[in-house]
Amino acid sequence: MSHKVNFTIRDLYYKFMSLNISLKKADVYQILEYLLKMDYSDIISNLEFNVEIDEEKIRSIITDLQNQKPLGYILKYQFFYKRKFYIDNRVLIPRSDTEILIDVALKWIKYRQNILIADICTGSGTIGITLNLETNNPVICTDISEEALTVAKINSQNLQANNTKFYLGNFLNPLIERNLKVNLLISNPPYIDCNDQDISSSVKNFEPHLALYADNNGLWFYQNLVDNLNNIVDLNEPFAVIMEFGWKQKNQINQILKKSKIKIAWEFIRDYSGNWRCVIITNG
Incomplete structure (x- = not known):
C-alpha cells in the first residue's frame, strides 16, 4: 500500500531544487506538473497550497535523477518546436539545438508548393511530424529501428x-528500394x-546507441548521402538536403562535400547557441 505525504507546492519545489544534481528551475516545474497534474500557471499561483503525493513516486523520481536518468525518460515526454512529443x-x-533544422527547412519550403519531404533517421518523429504540421506537405519518416518507428507513429x-x-x-x-525521389x-x-569517450553518462547509459554512433569516425551517413544523392533527388528539379552534425565535424563534412561528383552548393549553419549545427545542400 502506497504511503501519501503532504507538502505545500513550495516545499515540494525546494525538495527537488535542494538535490545535488544541478536541476534547472524549468526542470523542477516540469516535475511538479507531472506529479501534480497541474500546469505551470496553476503551480505558480498556488505555491502555498497543500498537496498529497505518493511518497514512493517522489522517491522513484529522485533515485532516477540521482542515477543520471534523463528527465525526458522519467516524464515520458519532451517539447520540440512548441509541441509535446x-x-x-x-x-x-x-x-532544442535541433530546432534550427526546422527553421532552415521552413525557409527553403516557404515559396514552394506540393513538395515531398523525407525525414531520415526519424527516431521519435519530431522533425518529420513538425514539418508536416507546419507546412501540410506529405512527409516520409524512416528509421532502421522498428521500435523507434513505433514511437514515431x-x-x-x-x-x-x-x-x-x-x-x-x-x-x-527505404527511398532507394521504392524509387522515391524527394524535394x-x-x-x-x-x-x-x-x-x-567524451560522452556524458546520462547519454551513454540511457539513450539508444544505434541512434548515437556511426562508423567512419562518425561520418558514415554524410559520405553515404553524397554517394547516393542522385538516387534520392531529381537533379533537374530544385532540391535541398539538411543534415545535423556534431559541432566539431564541420571541416570533415566540408571535405566530403567537396569530393561530390554531382554539382552541389552548400552552407553551414550555426544553432541558436552559436555552435555549428547543420548543413543545407542544394543544386543552387
Missing part, C-alpha cells in the same frame, strides 16, 4: 500528423564516433 528509451531525447497519431508515412530501413534504403531530405543521423 511522447518519448521513451527506444528513441533519443529531442534537443504514436506521436503522429497524438498530434494528428495525418499526411505522414513510415518506412523501416537503413538510412536512404527535401532532412536528417539528424547518428554522428558520434564509436571511439569517442
Whole structure:
C-alpha cells in the first residue's frame, strides 16, 4: 500500500531544487506538473497550497535523477518546436539545438508548393511530424529501428500528423528500394564516433546507441548521402538536403562535400547557441 505525504507546492519545489544534481528551475516545474497534474500557471499561483503525493513516486523520481536518468525518460515526454512529443528509451531525447533544422527547412519550403519531404533517421518523429504540421506537405519518416518507428507513429497519431508515412530501413534504403525521389531530405543521423569517450553518462547509459554512433569516425551517413544523392533527388528539379552534425565535424563534412561528383552548393549553419549545427545542400 502506497504511503501519501503532504507538502505545500513550495516545499515540494525546494525538495527537488535542494538535490545535488544541478536541476534547472524549468526542470523542477516540469516535475511538479507531472506529479501534480497541474500546469505551470496553476503551480505558480498556488505555491502555498497543500498537496498529497505518493511518497514512493517522489522517491522513484529522485533515485532516477540521482542515477543520471534523463528527465525526458522519467516524464515520458519532451517539447520540440512548441509541441509535446511522447518519448521513451527506444528513441533519443529531442534537443532544442535541433530546432534550427526546422527553421532552415521552413525557409527553403516557404515559396514552394506540393513538395515531398523525407525525414531520415526519424527516431521519435519530431522533425518529420513538425514539418508536416507546419507546412501540410506529405512527409516520409524512416528509421532502421522498428521500435523507434513505433514511437514515431504514436506521436503522429497524438498530434494528428495525418499526411505522414513510415518506412523501416537503413538510412536512404527505404527511398532507394521504392524509387522515391524527394524535394527535401532532412536528417539528424547518428554522428558520434564509436571511439569517442567524451560522452556524458546520462547519454551513454540511457539513450539508444544505434541512434548515437556511426562508423567512419562518425561520418558514415554524410559520405553515404553524397554517394547516393542522385538516387534520392531529381537533379533537374530544385532540391535541398539538411543534415545535423556534431559541432566539431564541420571541416570533415566540408571535405566530403567537396569530393561530390554531382554539382552541389552548400552552407553551414550555426544553432541558436552559436555552435555549428547543420548543413543545407542544394543544386543552387
